[in-house]
Every structure is written in structure tokens, then in C-alpha cells.
Amino acid sequence: MIDIRNLNVHLGEFRLRDVSLSIDPGEFFVLMGPTGAGKTVLLEAVAGLVPVLGGNIFIGGRDVTRMPPEERGIGIMYQDYALFPHLTIVRNIKYGLRYHRLDKETAQKRFGRLVDDLGIGHLLKRYPETLSGGELQRVALARALMVEPGIILLDEPLSALDQNFREEIRLLLKKINRSSHITFFMVTHDFSEALTLATKAAIMCEGAIAQTGSIRDLFSKPASTFVASFVGMKNVFSAQFNGNQACVDSLTIEVPQPHHHSTGYIAVRPEDIVISLQPFESSIRNAFPGMICGMIDQGFLYEVHIRVRAVVFKSLVTKGAAIDLALDIGAGVHIFFKASAVHVF
Amino acid sequence: MIDIRNLNVHLGEFRLRDVSLSIDPGEFFVLMGPTGAGKTVLLEAVAGLVPVLGGNIFIGGRDVTRMPPEERGIGIMYQDYALFPHLTIVRNIKYGLRYHRLDKETAQKRFGRLVDDLGIGHLLKRYPETLSGGELQRVALARALMVEPGIILLDEPLSALDQNFREEIRLLLKKINRSSHITFFMVTHDFSEALTLATKAAIMCEGAIAQTGSIRDLFSKPASTFVASFVGMKNVFSAQFNGNQACVDSLTIEVPQPHHHSTGYIAVRPEDIVISLQPFESSIRNAFPGMICGMIDQGFLYEVHIRVRAVVFKSLVTKGAAIDLALDIGAGVHIFFKASAVHVF
Amino acid sequence: MGRKGSFFWVSFSCGIMVLTFILLPLVEMLTAPSGAMLRETLQDRNVIRSIWLSIYTAASAAGISFLVGTPLAYLLARSQFRGKHLIESVIDLPIVIPHPVVGIAILGVAGKNHWLGQYLQEFGIRIMGSTTGIITVLTFVGMPFYINALKAGFEAISPRLENVSRSLGASMWSTFVRVTFPLAWRSVLVGLIMCCARSISEFGAVVVVAYHPMIAPVLIYERYEGYGLQYSQPVAVWLVLVCLSLFLALRLLAL
Amino acid sequence: MGRKGSFFWVSFSCGIMVLTFILLPLVEMLTAPSGAMLRETLQDRNVIRSIWLSIYTAASAAGISFLVGTPLAYLLARSQFRGKHLIESVIDLPIVIPHPVVGIAILGVAGKNHWLGQYLQEFGIRIMGSTTGIITVLTFVGMPFYINALKAGFEAISPRLENVSRSLGASMWSTFVRVTFPLAWRSVLVGLIMCCARSISEFGAVVVVAYHPMIAPVLIYERYEGYGLQYSQPVAVWLVLVCLSLFLALRLLAL
Amino acid sequence: KGTVVMFHAGSLTMPFEAMEKAFETKYPGVDLQREASGSQAAARKVTDLNKPCDIMASADFKVIDKLLIPKFADWNIRFATNQLVLCYTEKSRYADQVNARNWYEILQRKGVVWGHSDPNLDPCGYRALMVLQLAEKYYRKPGLYDRLLANRPLENIRPKSVELVSLLQTGNMDYAWEYLSVAVQHGLKYVVLPDKINLGNYKEDPFYSQAVVKVTGKKPGEYMDMKGESVTYGVTLIKDSPNREAAIAFLDYMLDPKGGLKILKDQGQPPFIPCRVPTEQMKSMLPEKLKKHVTVKD
Numbered sequence A, B: 001m002i003d004i005r006n007l008n009v010h011l012g013e014f015r016l017r018d019v020s021l022s023i024d025p026g027e028f029f030v031l032m033g034p035t036g037a038g039k040t041v042l043l044e045a046v047a048g049l050v051p052v053l054g055g056n057i058f059i060g061g062r063d064v065t066r067m068p069p070e071e072r073g074i075g076i077m078y079q080d081y082a083l084f085p086h087l088t089i090v091r092n093i094k095y096g097l098r099y100h101r102l103d104k105e106t107a108q109k110r111f112g113r114l115v116d117d118l119g120i121g122h123l124l125k126r127y128p129e130t131l132s133g134g135e136l137q138r139v140a141l142a143r144a145l146m147v148e149p150g151i152i153l154l155d156e157p158l159s160a161l162d163q164n165f166r167e168e169i170r171l172l173l174k175k176i177n178r179s180s181h182i183t184f185f186m187v188t189h190d191f192s193e194a195l196t197l198a199t200k201a202a203i204m205c206e207g208a209i210a211q212t213g214s215i216r217d218l219f220s221k222p223a224s225t226f227v228a229s230f231v232g233m234k235n236v237f238s239a240q241f242n243g244n245q246a247c248v249d250s251l252t253i254e255v256p257q258p259h260h261h262s263t264g265y266i267a268v269r270p271e272d273i274v275i276s277l278q279p280f281e282s283s284i285r286n287a288f289p290g291m292i293c294g295m296i297d298q299g300f301l302y303e304v305h306i307r308v309r310a311v312v313f314k315s316l317v318t319k320g321a322a323i324d325l326a327l328d329i330g331a332g333v334h335i336f337f338k339a340s341a342v343h344v345f
Numbered sequence C, D: 001m002g003r004k005g006s007f008f009w010v011s012f013s014c015g016i017m018v019l020t021f022i023l024l025p026l027v028e029m030l031t032a033p034s035g036a037m038l039r040e041t042l043q044d045r046n047v048i049r050s051i052w053l054s055i056y057t058a059a060s061a062a063g064i065s066f067l068v069g070t071p072l073a074y075l076l077a078r079s080q081f082r083g084k085h086l087i088e089s090v091i092d093l094p095i096v097i098p099h100p101v102v103g104i105a106i107l108g109v110a111g112k113n114h115w116l117g118q119y120l121q122e123f124g125i126r127i128m129g130s131t132t133g134i135i136t137v138l139t140f141v142g143m144p145f146y147i148n149a150l151k152a153g154f155e156a157i158s159p160r161l162e163n164v165s166r167s168l169g170a171s172m173w174s175t176f177v178r179v180t181f182p183l184a185w186r187s188v189l190v191g192l193i194m195c196c197a198r199s200i201s202e203f204g205a206v207v208v209v210a211y212h213p214m215i216a217p218v219l220i221y222e223r224y225e226g227y228g229l230q231y232s233q234p235v236a237v238w239l240v241l242v243c244l245s246l247f248l249a250l251r252l253l254a255l
Numbered sequence E: 001k002g003t004v005v006m007f008h009a010g011s012l013t014m015p016f017e018a019m020e021k022a023f024e025t026k027y028p029g030v031d032l033q034r035e036a037s038g039s040q041a042a043a044r045k046v047t048d049l050n051k052p053c054d055i056m057a058s059a060d061f062k063v064i065d066k067l068l069i070p071k072f073a074d075w076n077i078r079f080a081t082n083q084l085v086l087c088y089t090e091k092s093r094y095a096d097q098v099n100a101r102n103w104y105e106i107l108q109r110k111g112v113v114w115g116h117s118d119p120n121l122d123p124c125g126y127r128a129l130m131v132l133q134l135a136e137k138y139y140r141k142p143g144l145y146d147r148l149l150a151n152r153p154l155e156n157i158r159p160k161s162v163e164l165v166s167l168l169q170t171g172n173m174d175y176a177w178e179y180l181s182v183a184v185q186h187g188l189k190y191v192v193l194p195d196k197i198n199l200g201n202y203k204e205d206p207f208y209s210q211a212v213v214k215v216t217g218k219k220p221g222e223y224m225d226m227k228g229e230s231v232t233y234g235v236t237l238i239k240d241s242p243n244r245e246a247a248i249a250f251l252d253y254m255l256d257p258k259g260g261l262k263i264l265k266d267q268g269q270p271p272f273i274p275c276r277v278p279t280e281q282m283k284s285m286l287p288e289k290l291k292k293h294v295t296v297k298d
């Protein structure tokens, strides 16, 4: 549906370098990356809103690289909803109709269905300023869907929403993607958002694509240290491999399968590392005594840093547990993690 | 050190209603509450920056209610650091000196000590715009400490910081509070920030104090449903009590001690509720079969909603576990929580 | 906050001084002519005609600024390019140029000795002593105020709204007409008011280009020179009253 | 983004039109006088004196606006009160008032028939035909520009910086001198430039109050009327050049 | 010795500029401040506006007689004469054809822009109208006056005659009525008219007096009639002159045949040598220093 070939864009401080991506029809594609990686620039390049320096963009087989946005058959949803503040909700939703040949009846039917599906029937006469974030995002979605675009581009559509609305909109997006033929192209800086939505995803870093693939692959098989830490594998260590064993510094860590090189990396998610005050015997092979050298507050969790010889492991602990175990900096503890929790690359 | 008596303030949409608080010298007091509760207004009333309609404020025994800010002996730290952008770091830090009788030697000694303690020696000649958030906050702290105020008022000092800097500044504040006689009065909307810092705290709601006490009491013994949910007890139910048993709807839940009323509330933290696919026999009395009716994404965690008859429980599960257990909306699961995890009020 | 400090009182006194300085002469002038005098002046056809001409020419200048200045303001608000500062400075130039010089400069290119003047003559357009000329002058002095006000207005509108509009199939033109302009109309109104205010008050540049037909400020000056303060004041009162009520009405529209 | 659409080209043409409209007359005027003529004009003591007087009076008006307008601008930027809109409208009034009317209004209160005029006379202050009078008029027309620019500047400074300063022991005064003003000085400069620009270009109000001593616009007008274009243009060229270089220098300071 | 304020007719701007320079070199302590306007306007500045003023020089001595004497001035010295000419430049339409015989036809042609100054403010203005009235009689073309005015829209009237010079020079106007001296001073081309109609010869006063022009009076809506008469310039000292001594010194220089009058002559304006006052009584009211420049002649 979308084919991006060797795209190069310079825009102020942002540049895209030789970006190539291919997205199949109906896919829910999520483009991730830290702030400033150039995700929005890529999205706006697809939309035709920034000048392209080199390369090509194909949408549905057509080369749209030099086409104005209105001819590309796309819809855009922004983080700030970008509803037209001077129009009522109904006029917002129907805004695009006059540019699409559509008989009145079909239009009215589609409108009715969207309003029902999105549950915004009670809002139609109101103006955007009186709506809540979740309602605004629903309307923005209805407006984009009203003209049945082939692609919907979403720029961090969930970031500005409260937790509750966020969940709501997430489910909605998923449902629409499944029940329609519309391709979704979403941009976010938050990997966890992608986890539940994406069928396919890519991770960007400094204007280039770092890795692309199914979300499950990215989550469990990051190919680089950058991607590993981006997908939340906070424990990334370079290692020497010897069969099923990896040597990190002076520690020997059991890994699920041998590596085909003698050197490489291992990565473990912090939530897979368990902390206990007592050493305990079990099937878990990777067990080390250590000392807490840092506790980082994360809402109702702590990220606890445990130094084992020269290696610092990061583990997640609920605050309740931390209080129960009297965890504090300097305390001696034991950590455990399964060999199957270790990712090797 | 600070005594607030029946304070009333009207300021645009914000009003404080009969606020009374008493803070001992050297305490680290944290004032919490949702956005718009009037926390900043109260802080600025203590600082002398908003007009007081009624009531009194005492600082160190003096009635300062009608005193200009410069005579109150306070320091302020804002979320946006509020460093003077046209002055170098060293001139920022020494800004207040000329208003305090201090011989040169003492001043220079204090300056040297602060710069060392806060590790900002390399920044002195630079201008604020070139500093990172953490550095800015250190400088703001040095500037406030330079004039040795009796009280430091902090308005969400950690909100604008990155995770790493936040931890750093948090530890710094704690250290300074412990090693000096300075009273800290900090405002935040994030309960978890208070957990590690406060010796005493209060929770505000719509311009009034909802509860005040030690942080541990607030955390484990909220006195109202508002406070309970503010401190993260997401499972709050009204209940009928009968000895050690509480009836919530048609469920019977075992509680740690009898309630002195026949009706009241129980509250359980979501991290204390464990989900499993199998019912299992154990000492845990509170075990119910239910069905997942919602999964809310929270970074690397899910907040899983489980419907047990007519009652919805909320539990926290790591994404890894959710994938392992194949948790999804509609799945049948079992939940467990200890009687000791239930707070009764 | 304690009692109001000395700082407040000094600022406050400055405020009173400025307001007095502005209001005292104006109020004195407005209240000086007797009611009879004012009524009599209102029966003078020359007065009515000149006030009407003033309003008409100032409105025309605002209209022209609207037509030509709106797209320019949009361009300046939306694009970044080298030399933008220079262009903005050029647009501000008419503010600095002494008023008679404005008139002289315009007459300079409108005469037969200049190719532009010759062109204009061929099309039967006369600048000197004509309503066209007055409008030209007023546009010259008023346009910068319109463009600056509107540019700020456009800058305040998120380009995202325009992006969304285009993604929905609207061309740049449709987008401007249906989204950008309706959102900017308040700035447009403020800009028009500023432009009108500046041009209706102009005298020096107009008197050089067109003594007749007489706009109100020229008539007021002529009466002042010819008959004295007494006869110029009532005209001034009427002009000021008419302008202020017009602007007030427009302002209310803009709220 | 595809090729530039028709919308761009229309905007672009409007831009060219406006720039031409502003620049053509001015450039023609600036290039009309010969070098010899310009040199000769520069040896005319009256010309030098009037340009100097123009600069001096405009600078004085800016100075007065600075002294009285700065605290007022601060007050307006920082406080919210009923009737603030009204006060802002009063401050904008001088923009609407026709220029000769400004002069007439000021003469109205400065004359012997008004108590203020009598006071002034007792103190030996003369408005009519004096430098004092010119400065009064220029302050009247220039002040709104200063106050508006500076108010925007003050509004952009976080009150938190002032709060912190006071918490460190500084009084309101010290805070203003050490924090607020240094941060606003760029706006101060822009305001002063706007005020000077507006007042140095004034003609209609000044010519009513003071024909002599002659400020440059009056001299230019007199030359234009009395000797023709040829003799007025060189003076205009020098005035415009001097002003523009002064403002350019100030602008560079403000960057 | 202080400032001398002088209001004068616009047509005297260039000679007085020269006189100011010469006079100020002679008396470095004195600053002559001149304010040029139409003569009527200048008089009203004294009478209605009470502007402080020392000397008033008018392009029509009658303005002084009518408006200033006796309340604001005692005497009136006639010091120069002038005549009206039709000015144009080489770029003016039909510049190659115009002459003393066909000028009134050309002024009636469509597309020819011609003008004069405001009769209500400037003597040159009503005098231009008088010339047209006289031309009707002189050339025996009944209705000529109205036909000419029909081709002169109100817009072509300016407050002062000299202002028209700029309009000629920039090509905004084709023809303008000016004094001969102004035409000479600005190097314009001009058509010299017969003595019978150019208002330059006092011997033709009886013929001139057939022309009557209505001008505005003391307040809007009031009118008075101006009768045709030869162009005679007058100067006077205002009674409550703030700087009488220096003002007399200037008048002394101005009326000196080797001083101001010579400059006048050099610039194309015939002065009266010596200058004239109408009666002995008036001469007796003159300051001593000035009496030597003046004879009594009606």
C-alpha cells in the first residue's frame, strides 16, 4: 500500500537518510523511535507536507512523491486532534465530503454508521472546544474515515489523552483497522503503545530505520543494542559466548541457545529479574548475590539497580514489595532470572 | 515552622477554603493533590505572592500574612527552574546575597561548599540556556540555599526533569533536608514522588485539605475514597461489615480486623491482586474466579480489569506475564489477594 | 501579598499621567464647541462631504490592504526564507517616512515625467487631486498596520489544521477559504481597524497629493488656518465621534 | 510537497505588488536628486538644523515615553482588572485622531484661555511655536507605539522570575531593575524605535503647533510648497537616510 | 537680538529666503523665521488665531487694509508689483502651440490639466479668476469664463500658488496661474498676457475693476467680494510685535533699494522705488527708520 524507497528529506534540523519501508494493505504499521528521530517528518513526507529531496513514495502503486496532499487519498490524525474549531462536530466530520464524489444517500448512511460506531451522536451540534480529549479524538477519527481514505496517518494519537480515553481510542483503532481495509500508519515514541496495536512496526533512530519487522520480533528479538533498550530490555550486556553460556565480565550466564558468533550481546527485561532477600534453590540457573546501588522511582514501581561484581542489573519491584522487603540502597539481595528470559544477539 | 490557620484565598477560578496546616521545623512536607486542587495557590500564599482573603500564615512564629515576599525568609524552586536567563550561573547563585548581611568570607565559603555539594563547579561561567534540566535544577537549588532561607518552597520540582535527573535531584533534596535545618514544603500532583521524600504530607482536593499525616499513614490508611484512589488503591468498594468479613455486593471478603461500623469501605492495591489461570489452594482466603473485561496499557504493565460477578477488580500484570498467560479480554481467570492487603475504613 | 508597595503607586501615577495627557486635550476639544455650533456644523454640506470622503477613502485603503495584504501576510506567516527580515522591514518603511515625503514620493511617480505616470494617464487614472490619489496615499500609510496585525493572526493558527484539511481533499485555496480565513477573521478585523485608524488620521501626505477633494483632516486644517480654532473644532469633534463609534462597532464585532 | 501551486503564486504576486508599491515611489525619490544637489543641501544650515531638531525632538518624545510609559506598560502587562480594555483603548486613541486635530487639541489646552495654559505660562513654558510644543505633540502620537510594544515584551517574561527574585530578598524595585528590565530591554528598544519612527514622521500635528522651529518634515513641506520638488527632495533624502541608518543601528543592537 | 516672525505670501518665498540669508549675515544675532502661506491665510493667522507675529507681507496690499488695519496694524507699505502669467513646462500638453492668442482655447481642451490657488486663501487665486473674467471681456468671448472653469475641476485648486509649481514640475499639471516672478524664479515657461488682463499695470485699474470674485469671509458661509486691481504687494508691522526693534531693522533692509528691493528685482519682480504709502498721515505713523524709503503716492 505504501512503498517508500530511499527517501531523503532535509527539514531544518531533521533529516531522513535513505529511508525505505514497505507496508501492505490493511496493515497497522507503527513507526517508533525516540523524540527527534524524524518520525513526524517521515509521516508528513508520506502525507505530502514536506519537500522531498530524493527518493520516491508510492501509495497504492502510484508514485505520489510530487503530488499535493489532497490527491494522495490519505487521512491524518494529530496528537492535538486538529479539529476545526470554528465548525460544529457534524460539519467537522462532513468537511471532506465535497471533495469526494459521493451521492447524498451513501454519504448520509456512512455518516450515520460512523457516528454510531464511534458513539458521538450526542456531540454533533457542539463545537470542539466543549469536548473532552477522548471525544475529540473520536471525532477526528470519524472525520478522517468519512472520506474513506486508503491510509490513515496517525501522529502520536494517544499521547495527549488521559489514561482512560487512551485505552478507549486504542481499542477503537484496533477495531477499525480489523473491520476495514484501511492501512494505518502510526507514529509514537512509546514502544508500549505499539505492543498492543501494531501488526508490523519499525524503529527509527536519527533519521534512519534501525529495525523493521513484526512487533513480536522487535519485542523479543531486537537486533541491536539501540533497539534492545528501546523495547525495554534494560539489561543489555556485551558477552563472550561459549555454547549455552555467556560471559559478561566475570559472570557466567546461562542462555537458551548457543550463539553463532563467539562475541555478541545478551539482553534481559527488568521485569524478568526477581529480587529476594534469601538465596533459594530452584531450577533457575542464573542466580547471583548482589547489592542495591540505586532505586529509581517509577510511579508505583521501583527500578532497582543491583550491582553484581562489576555488572549492574536492573529489576522492577512494586513499591509495596520494596517496603515489605525493606529494600534500600546498600542492602544485600539475591537476583534470579530464567535462561529462557535471556535474549541473545 | 509554618502555621497556616483557616486560610481563605480567591484567585480567579482557584479558591482555598479554610486551609489549616502545621509544619514542624526541618520537616520535608509534601502537599499533593490532582491538577487544579489549588496546591500552587497555597504555596504562593505561603510565599506572599497571592492576596489572602482571610486567615493567617505564621512562619517561625511571626505572622507574615501581610508581609511582602522578600521579608519572609523563604526560597522558591519552580518546575521550570526560573533561573535568570540574563545572568551567568555564578551570578544567579549569588543573586540574593546583597539583600542579606553576610561578610564576604562567609559568603564565599558557603558558595564554595554549595558548588561542591551540588557538583556545579564546571557550570559557573555559563548561562542557563546552555544547561540541562538536572543542572538547572541544581543551580536553582544552590541559589535558594545561598541565602539560607528557613523554608524552601518547591512547586513540582521534578516534573520537568528526565527520569535520570529526577532521581538525582530527589536524592539531593532528601540529603539537603536531612543535613540542614531547612524546612521543605513541596507541591506535587504525583503521589509516588511523595512516597520517597516526605516525612509528612497532606492531600488536597478542590481547595481544601483532604487528609494530612505521615506519608506511611496516607499510603496505607487513607481515610476517604478520594485519598484511597489518590494513593493508588484502585480497588475501592463500599462494604457491609460483619466481624472479619466484608460484603461487597454479593462477594464476601476477609479483612484483617473488624470494622467499628457496620458499613464502610475496603480498598486493595492493584499490585496486591494476583492473577492466575488455575485456581490454587493456599492460605489466601480471598480467591475468586472472574473474567477479564479490560486491559489498560501502562507502559510495560497492564492494568487488567477482572469482573467477579458484579464487582470489577483491577490488578497489575507485566506485559511479559500477560503474553505468557495469553491474557486477553474475555478470558476466564482467577484472582487472589491476602486479607492483610485489604485496607478497611 | 501585603499592602501595595511604592512600586505599584509609582506605576499607577504614571498610568494616571499618561491617561490625563491623552484624554485632557481630547476631552477639552470635544467639549469646547457649543451644541448649537455642532448642529450648525452638521448642516454644512462641505463638512458632511469631507467626513464621508474620509471614511470612504480610509475604508477603500483598508479594502485594498485586505485584498493585496492578506495573501502576503499569509506568506510571511507560513514561510521561512532568507531575506524575510528585509521584506518585513520594507513593509514597515511607510511608518518611518515623514508624511509630506510620502505624498511627494507618490506625486513623483504619478506625474507625466515618470513612466508610471504616463501609463496611468493613458488609462485615465489621475493621482493628483483625486479620490484615487487619496486612496493611494492612505493605502501606503495604512497597509503596514494591516499586514502586521494579520501576520500575527495567521501565525497563531496551527498549520496542522491546514494539513488535515488538505488530507481531506481540499486544495490550498479551499483550505484557505474554509479553514484559515475563518479562523483569522478576528485578526483581519483588528488589522482593518488599525489600517483604517491610521489612514483616517493622515493629513500631511494627503494634503500634498490632494487638497481637493477635501478629506476631513484637510478641511479641519483649512478651517483652522482660515477661520481659527473655533470653526475647526466642531468639525474635529464630528470626525472623531464618527470614527470612534465606527471603530467601537467593529471592535465589538471582533470580540 | 509538489510543485508550488497557484495559491503560492498569487500570494507571491501580491507580495511583489506590495513591495513595489512601497519601494517604487521611495526609491524614485531617493535617487532623483543629483549628488551635487545632495552635497549642496548638506551645506544648508537650515537643513542640518531641522534634521537635528527632528531627531532631537523624536528622541525626547521616546525618552519621555520611556520614563512614563515603562511603568504603565508593566502595570498593564501584570495586572488584570476591570476596565483594562478601556484603558488600553484610551492609550490607542492617538492613533485614530487626525493629525491636525491632535495639534489643535493640544493648542486648545495650552492656550491662555485654559487653566492649564495659564499654569504653563506662569512657569514660563510655551507650547506654541516651541521645541517643548513639538516634543509634546510627538510624545502624544508616539507613546502608544512604545507602550504597546513594551507591554507585549513584559507579558513574555515569566512572573516566576520576579517571584524568585523577591523570595531571595529583593524588593519590587530591585527586582524590576535587576530582573524584569534587563530581560525586557529588547522590547524597550523595539518600542523606542517604533515610537521614534512614528514621531519623526509626524507632520500635521506639528505644523499646527509649531511651524517654527522647523522640524525636517515641516521644512520639506515648506520647500516643496515654496520651491518645488527639486528643493524638497534632497532634504527628504537626507532625513530618510539618517533615520533609516539610526533605526538600523538600533535594530542591530536589539538582535 | 532674538527672533523676528514673519508671515508672507507664498510667492515671496524665494526672494525672502535670499533676504533672510543676507540679513542674518548682517545681523547675526537675529533669526528671521518666515512662515509662508496664502496672504489671506497669513492675515487670518494674525487676526483669528492670534499667532505672535512681527511682520506680515502680502501679495495684495488690500488684504492688509481690509483685515489688519486698524486693529492689528497702522500702516501699509506697497513695495512691489507683479503680473499674472500662465506657466507651463515643455512636457505640458500643447506646450509647443500655446501663446498669448490661443491660451484660452487650450485651457478649454479636454485632458488639459490646469489650476490656480485657492481664492479664499491666496490673492493669486482670485487674481487668476479675475484674469479669466477680464479675458472674457478683452477677447469678447461671452461665456468664456464659465467654459474655462468647467474644464478646471475643484481638485486643481491648491492652497498656495507656489505649490502648483511642484505639480507642473512633476507633470501632474499642465498649466498653472502664477506671478511672473514665481515663473522666473522657478525657471518655468510662461505665456505673457496683454496688459489689459495681466493685472500688472496700475494704469489699467479701471478696466481691472470690472472683475469681481467672491471669497469667503470671517466664518464658513460668509462671503465678501474682491474687485479687480493691479497686483500690488504690501508689507506691515504688526502692532503688538514681540520684537519690534529687530523687525524694523529687517524692514529697513528689505525696503532699501540696494538691499531687499534689489533682490526682488533680480528675481523678476518689479519693486516700487521708492516704496509707497497712500497718505501723509500714514507716512507719519511709520517708524522713523523707514520713512526714508517711502513716498506718498496713491
Ligand SMILES: [Mg+2]
Binding pocket: A039, A040
Ligand atoms: Mg513528532
Ligand SMILES: [Mg+2]
Binding pocket: B039, B040
Ligand atoms: Mg500547580
Ligand SMILES: [Mg+2]
Binding pocket: E020, E024, E031, E032, E033, E034
Ligand atoms: Mg532664520
